[in-house]
Amino acid sequence: MDKVLDESTALDPVLIVQDPGQYDKLAAALSSKLKKIPAEDLAATQDILTTVSPTAHTIVYLYALLATIEASSGTGKVAPREIPPAVLPEGLLWPHILRILLEFDPIQVRYCGAQLLRLVDYVASGAEQTSNYIPAIQLLHHVILRLDSTSSTLTSTHRSFVRLCLLSQAYMEAIDILDRPIYHIPTSLVDQRTYKSLCTSSDPTWTYLNSATGLTHPLSSRSYLEYYLLGGMCYMAVKRYKDALFFLEVVITAPVVQNIASSVMVEAYKKWLLVGLLLTGVAPTIPQSASQSAMKHIRAVAKPYECIADAFKSGHAEKLRAEIEAGDNIWQDECNYGLIVEVFQAFRKFSVLRLGSTFVALSVAEVAKRTSPEPTNLDETRSYLQNLIASGEIKAEISDPDGNKDQILRFHPGLASSKSEMEVEANLAAQTRQLQSLLGHVQDAEHRMEVTKEYIEYLKKLKKVKDEEKKNSGPGNGRTATADDIDEDMMEEY
Amino acid sequence: MATSAPSPEQPSYGIVVHEPPKFDLASYIANYKGRTVFRRLHLIASCSVPLQEDAARLAVVEAKKGSDVRNYNEAIALLKKAAKGQNVDKFLDPVWAAQQEKKNAAETSRLEGELKGYKNNLIKESIRMGNEDLGNHYYTIGDLNNAVKAYSRMRDYCTTATHIASTAFRIIAVAIEQKNWLAVQSQVHKIRNLQMKPDDMTKNQPKTFAAMGLQQMSTGEYYDAAISFLNTDASLGDSYSDVVTSNDIAVYGGLCALASMSRSDLQIKVLENANFRNYLELEPHIRRAINFFCASKYSQCLDILESHRPDYLLDIYLQPLVADIYKRIRTKSIVQYFVPFSKVTLASMEKMFGNPSTTQGGVRSPSARQKFLDEIMVLIEERKLDARIDMDHGVLEAVQHNPRAEAQKAALDIVDGFVREARMKLLRLQALNAGLEVKVPLSKKKVPWEADHVESLYDDALASGPVGPGGRDILTGNSQGSARKIG
Structure with a gap:
């Protein structure tokens, strides 16, 4: 055991700078050696967990801890698929889990990713089992960011994390992660061209955050869709509908094979329709990138929601109310009742807003007549308008020239003038930065996936030359090649 | 014989005009010749209350002149309706109808026999003429579908450009009566593309433009129609009176221009158009209306048009379009009226555009005011009028x-949109790259999208992912809900 510790000591940050290759070899050797040691032996040396620093000896610590957990679950009487009590918060081993997950070395952990992931899974499943989510959420949040401070690579941990957040209604924590855009999705194949050694920290995150290092489970299309659906729901919970719409749109435009749609997509489509109504007051148009056949299936299933959108568009409050009441059970069963209520409230808001584009000023009585569900109740309408004004939804004021009669709602002109020059400039600057980082990612993706324009042109030329040769050598029939064919070929190759 | 129910082919107009039109029926109808005379009389007899009986009587006489038995029967039906129980027997001539029917049948078989003979001789020109005769015959007896067929067959035997043009004109005439505007359009294009002698060209020009204009107007392309009518050469005269007269060109052209052109365009292209001035002189009130519009006297312009509404409602081509054209002119007037102002009181606008029939003795009823307000609101909502209403001070x-x-x-919005789009595309690319297409689960291959798909997907995830067994699963509840609905 001491020998192992010695080897582990050799893995210090200085070595990475001096000789990354050597570090790489040492760490890999250490990991494989630990793997060979029987779990009982490792579990026997429990004092490691208390004496050794998890930062300096991450690999050793992880292996030892897992062995210990396994040993404890072996002895206790637990049902299969249940998490051993020692691993739960307030369990015997919890302090150690806490230490390693908080203080692991982000480099060393790349050599024992599968082990870290198992620990993460224990924490996540334990949280669900005990409904004690908060410690797990904090730990996962920390782990995600410690592995990758930009959180730009999607991992299975992301999905578990968002799921936990949603279960415990810890939306703010979720959004902290969700706000960092995903630019990479790990593939099961490791890109050999950029692969130097795992420890070189300057590498982009996707070189080590993949299933080959074990730092993430292999992602299925379902977990990818779920991450975005659940993320969209988090945004909806805090009423950030614009972001929610984006997340849901990712789901409904997800690539599908012919004639297939996922139930996750159906859920997303329903919510997407409603969120679109909430955000803009009109049903969103289906993005072009969505698969036609999939949308056909999805829309067939989501018919009641389209009826709502139609009723909303028609502008009749009564029709909308009737539609909503008709589908009462559906909303309840599918957990969209809250959204539907919001949509109904938004309908009134949008009708008032629409008045603002036709009128400069009109009496409250008129507003009530046109928008209120009970046109005779002026007081209710007035307080509703006051609420809207107070919350900044409409820019207007209610003037009260002579007593209680003839109150006038006066809209303030100009939506655009609300921003000062300074604000606009700051916004533009922020957008410039955003664009620059985005362009970086675009270039990176193009390069990585071999889809730069120049390269495709080159491939086309190559293909043409080949075709010519074929034609010259005999009666060739390979003239139907198009750019698309090449595209697909490349993907397969990759 | 004379059935009271209209035959299914006949259009029912659905419009009743109570006001007497400004024209004199006899002189109006004398301008036309051919089948359009009967059609126009038929329309007037069906729609106009004051002229009902006169028109019906004229229609009977007109029908008897021709050889279309169905027209005769319709005219009789109309007359009976118009006479309201009076004795109309002196107009009835059942013997004529029966005889004419026999005559028509005999003529048809004679012409067909002749055509067969020509075909055996294989002389192109004879076949063409045989077909032409047959087509003309069908046309006069009102069998329009067969007429078109005969004319189309005639095409194949045309040898000169003049022949092709005359064929096309015949088809146009039939197509206009059938209101088959697509056919009119294609035939007009055919004539235009022909290589003909210059004097033939100039002879055909006004007719083609008139037909083109008619087609465009009827399909709602008012601007193009106006241009076509404006380009119709003044030499048209009464040469096309089996379809339209010069007076009609003036009215159609003027109304289409009013409905679609800006004030400066009206001034330059209509009033200062030397060619079209010849037409406008025939219909001075149209010229006055356009003049008023250009001089921003919108209410006078609208008044003139309004006073001629009954006339136009009794016009065979204008009838279905009058409401639309008038509405456009009115909308344009309101928009144009508002252009120079930053604020206008609603009262003054109402004085300008308020409907005179609903304001009695200077006192405007609240319903009229509301109607006017609604009209303005619709305009604003359609973004035709860039303005807002201030109900407090009563100004626009x-x-x-x-x-x-x-x-x-x-700019900010565009960048936002771009970033969003780019992120979406990148994600999609990444998902494709990682092979994350939604697929049918491997365990149940070839299962189409249906209820148990949902369950199987969920099972799949249970087996692979770290989903807690006891945890509340939001998604399970949801997907079961949707599954229930599919089933």
């Missing part, structure tokens, strides 16, 4: 634009 205010702020906002 033009929207003050702030171009700088709007441009800035537009």
Whole structure:
């Protein structure tokens, strides 16, 4: 055991700078050696967990801890698929889990990713089992960011994390992660061209955050869709509908094979329709990138929601109310009742807003007549308008020239003038930065996936030359090649 | 014989005009010749209350002149309706109808026999003429479908450009009566593309433009129609009176121009158009209306048009379009009226555009005011009028634009949109790259999208992912809900 510790000591940050290759070899050797040691032996040396620093000896610590957990679950009487009590918060081993997950070395952990992931899974499943989510959420949040401070690579941990957040209604924590855009999705194949050694920290995150290092489970299309659906729901919970719409749109435009749609997509489509109504007051148009056949299936299933959108568009409050009441059970069963209520409230808001584009000023009585569900109740309408004004939804004021009669709602002109020059400039600057980082990612993706324009042109030329040769050598029939064919070929190759 | 129910082919107009039109029926109808005379009389007899009986009587006489038995029967039906129980027997001539029917049948078989003979001889010109005769015969007896067929067959035997043109004109005439505007359009294009002698060209020009204009007007392309009518050469005269007269060209052209052109265009292209002036002289009130419009006297312009509404409602081509054209002119007037102002009181606008029939003795009824307000609101909502209503002070205010702020906002929005789009595309690319297409689960291959798909997907995830067994699963509840609905 001491020998192992010695080897582990050799893995210090200085070595990475001096000789990354050597570090790489040492760490890999250490990991494989630990793997060979029987779990009982490792579990026997429990004092490691208390004496050794998890930062300096991450690999050793992880292996030892897992062995210990396994040993404890072996002895206790637990049902299969249940998490051993020692691993739960307030369990015997919890302090150690806490230490390693908080203080692991982000480099060393790349050599024992599968082990870290198992620990993460224990924490996540334990949280669900005990409904004690908060410690797990904090730990996962920390782990995600410690592995990758930009959180730009999607991992299975992301999905578990968002799921936990949603279960415990810890939306703010979720959004902290969700706000960092995903630019990479790990593939099961490791890109050999950029692969130097795992420890070189300057590498982009996707070189080590993949299933080959074990730092993430292999992602299925379902977990990818779920991450975005659940993320969209988090945004909806805090009423950030614009972001929610984006997340849901990712789901409904997800690539599908012919004639297939996922139930996750159906859920997303329903919510997407409603969120679109909430955000803009009109049903969103289906993005072009969505698969036609999939949308056909999805829309067939989501018919009641389209009826709502139609009723909303028609502008009749009564029709909308009737539609909503008709589908009462559906909303309840599918957990969209809250959204539907919001949509109904938004309908009134949008009708008032629409008045603002036709009128400069009109009496409250008129507003009530046109928008209120009970046109005779002026007081209710007035307080509703006051609420809207107070919350900044409409820019207007209610003037009260002579007593209680003839109150006038006066809209303030100009939506655009609300921003000062300074604000606009700051916004533009922020957008410039955003664009620059985005362009970086675009270039990176193009390069990585071999889809730069120049390269495709080159491939086309190559293909043409080949075709010519074929034609010259005999009666060739390979003239139907198009750019698309090449595209697909490349993907397969990759 | 004379059935009271209209035959299914006949259009029912659905419009009843109570006011007497300004024209004199006899002189009006004398301008036309051919089948259009009967059709126009039929329309007037069906729609106009004051002229009902006169028109019906004229229609009977007209029908008897021709050889279309169905027309005769319709005319009789109309006359009976118009006479309201009076004795109309002196107009009835059942013997004539029966005889004419026999005559028609005999003529048809004679012409067909002749055509067969020509075909055996294989002389192109004879076949063409045989077909032409047959087509003309069908046309006069009102069998329009067969007429078109005969004319189309005739095409194949045309040898000169003149023949092709005359064939096309015949088809146009039939197609216009059938209101088959697509056919009119294609035939007009055919004539235009022909290589003909210059004097033939100039002879055909007015007719083609008139037909073209008619087609465009009827399909709602008022601007193109106006241009076509404006380009119709003044030499048209009464050469096309089996379809339209010069007076009609003036009215159609003027109304289409009013409905679609800006004030400066009206001035330059209509009033200062030397060619079209010849037409406008025939219909001075149209010229006055356009003059008023150009001089911003919108209410006078609208008044003139309004006073001629009954006339136009009794016009065979204009009838279905009058409401639309008038509405467009009115909308344009309101928009044009508002252009120079930043604020106008609603009262003054109402004085200008309020419907005179609903304002009695200077006192405007609240319903009329509401109607006018609704009209303005619709215009604003359709974004034709860039203004807002101030109900408090009773004024219409033009929207003050702030171009700088709007441009800035537009720029910010565009970048936002781009970033969103790019992120979406990148994600999709990444998902494809990682092989994350939604697929049928491997365990149940070839299962189409249906209820148990949902369950199987869920099972799949249970087996692979770290999903807690006891945890509340939001998604399970949801997917079961949807599954229930599919089933």
